[in-house]
Amino acid sequence: MLVLKSLMQAHGIEQSAIAAVARVSQPTISQLVNHAVWPKRRTAEIRQSISDYLTGRGIDAVAAFEVVRAAETTRTDVSQQANEEGDDNMLLAKQVLLPATKKHFGLFRDPFADDALQSADDVFTTPDIRYVREALLQTAKHGGFVAIIGESGSGKSTLRRDLIDRINSERAPVVVIEPHIIAMEDNDKKGKTLKAASIAEAIINTLAPLEGIKQSQEARYRQLHRVLKDSSNAGYSHVLIIEEAHSLPLPTLKHLKRFYELENGFKKLLSIVLIGQPELADKLSERSMEVREVVQRCEVVNLPPLGMHLEAFLKFKFERLGKPLADVLDASAIDAIKARLSHDLGGKRGVISLLYPLAISNLTIAAMNLSEKLGVPVVNADVIKGL
Template sequence: MLKLKRILQEMGQPQAALAQSLNLSSATIAQLVNHNLWPRRLDGEVLRGRIRGFLTESGANDAAIANAFDVVDPPCANTAGPALVKEPSGEDEPMLLPKQTLQPATRKAFGLFRDPFDELQCAQDMWVSPEIRYVREAMYQTARHGGFLAVEGESGAGKSTLRRDLVNRIAENSDPVMIIEPYVLASEDNDAKGKSLKSTHIAESMMAAIAPLSKPKSSPEARFAQLHKALKESHAAGYRHCLVIEEAHSLPVPTLKHLKRILELEVGFTKLVSIIMIGQPELGVKLSERNADVREVVQRCERVKLMPVEHSRLGEFLTFRFDRVGKVLGDVIDEGAIEATAVRLSQPTRHGGRDGTVSLLYPLAIGNLVIAAMNLAAQLGVPKVTADVVKGV
């Protein structure tokens, strides 16, 4: 670590101000002050002169400027030395990064022609762990044979990928299943925030998919009777029907209750509709056993969760992703960087008086962090992403 870090703190100057003055990224400055890693594309002596100029303009004294580039080791946690690193600077980057894009210079530096974390082009691009395989199969069996399933997962956990995989799998297998997906654009759980998805809207979507040439009846009762008849005729023709609702955490409670009635549409002993709800963890809150308003739904609905990538499988996940774009993981990222990624995407927590860790190792978060680290490595001119580069993002 450079003394420059402490000097900036003493002057009340954020590293972001130095980065802006030098026309460099905050991540590059973080690598410089924390790890003495200088961007190779710039002349080091010229850059030092510009930093001295910034310090002079900010009111630093001559002694501080002269020693700014001295390297000092941060004190150990059990020493009484000044906690240069432990002091909160107010500059910590958010743990979860926004969408990252591979820069042209990064593609050239690592010989990549495709983004390893880009949208999947086919089912073979999907990494499947034992946990994901279970959720995937639960969705498929529900679509094929009936049932009521709720799939919960954090943003970026792969929920939409599994929905696309289900639709693709049924099409490839020529399964006689109609997938019905109501539009959920601007859907909210109450009309004060946006448009709530009501059972009438769902019925209209089902009619449009099953009997697109039929004119919907005007009254709700007649419309639902018309839907029931259409479902019976479609079933007689050999089809099953699966209602898939994304963003299901935005469903209002009355609509959740009405889904049970849709599930009860039947001919003889055969249920005519299976239902798969896909949503964020808020869906689980609505489906809580303590919520008396939806107890009839809770009793009939199976719930599965999409868990984060296991720490021990992170290397496997990254290897798969880079293999899909024709690149050996070890040529881009070293082992230390993989461990640093796992640590960076772990959040300390305290529950029931005990310290613990919450994993944020979801595919989207992993991809954004790794791409940001690759962009930084290319900017610094280092041949591989290392642990220090990941820490500097």
């Protein structure tokens, strides 16, 4: 990896900030800082943009690009390296299925749109996704502490919505608590951090909305414990869900252990679900001494790319609308999508895969729009290559 990664951590710089400065995707920056792999295009321009940004913050830009040997990580998914990397020419911006394209393919709705998800039956599953779904439901019902980690567009938010839908449809006695995370950052210099006090307020407001929040810290946390116990005695379990958890500051991550340890006799009062991008895995690393007690209690689950499930994913999406996949894409197009969203680094570093639902959806929609424009009846490999 590059010295740049250590400098970013030391100065509280997120990968998203570097990506914005360099005008590339976040996976591209992840590839750069973690494995010293530069994008194939605009290399000199990207390096200069990052250098100017670092210099403006008083950081030695020359030292930032020195390569050091990366320490090994300990994560549950051996394909995590692939999840963290990418090439800026492999991803497309958000795509919209045009009306003319819908008419061309005989579709009345966008199979990839958010409103296509109406129930749990609309959620595509693989063995990995089924495990995560059940882990989330069991955590919500019976207790636990789990972190779901995946790249942007890997389906994390869909799994959160699916969990809440299943709780509601099963009429399970589970109260879902979701603190507001708008503009949340991991330090107070960049924005508003989510602190333990705010989490406590979210719990009290959810369970006892008519109660005023106690002013003193001691009284507030006694109030928190009481409302949780009252709700537990009434037969309810509680799950705290924090999205964008990669933006949680380390002190708040550390305090989550104390929330998790709240009890009513033998029963844990609060389950915790963290949902975040790969930076969360760095914060929950066993090498991080500051949060080691949290790491010991938290199960970390990574969402892998779809890989061999690409065709099944596309078939599922179109058949939910009554459209056979073969009427939209031929076999060569599926192979071309897989090739476009994969990148062989060579040697022991293997293949980077960006076969996540959002990337697949955007590429497929763009190809469908281009097919309509060209008058091609079915998307084929040549259309994919023409994007």
